[in-house]
Amino acid sequence: MENEASATLIQLLGAGAFGAIIGWYVYYINRYRKGDVQFSDLVTLIGILGGGTIVSLFPARTDLFGA
Structure with a gap:
């Protein structure tokens, strides 16, 4: 387990920004x-989450997630 590298600053900032965008959007549309709830609200949220799955195409433990 000593070979595991900790996350770099850019990776942490990228993950934080991704979570902040989802959280802000969900808060904004509900507040x-x-x-009533519109279909476009759901489509936008699915688009954000779909964009997050695209990140899985990048190599693990690199700074590409935050970029």
Whole structure:
């Protein structure tokens, strides 16, 4: 287990920014909603999560996640 490298600063910032974007969007659409849930809200959230899955194409433990 000593061979495991800890996450770099850019990786931590990228992960934090990704979580902040999802959290902010979910908060925003639920806090300021005046009507019913719309299909476009769900599509946008799925698009954000789909973009996150694209990150899995990059090599593990590299700084490409944060970039």
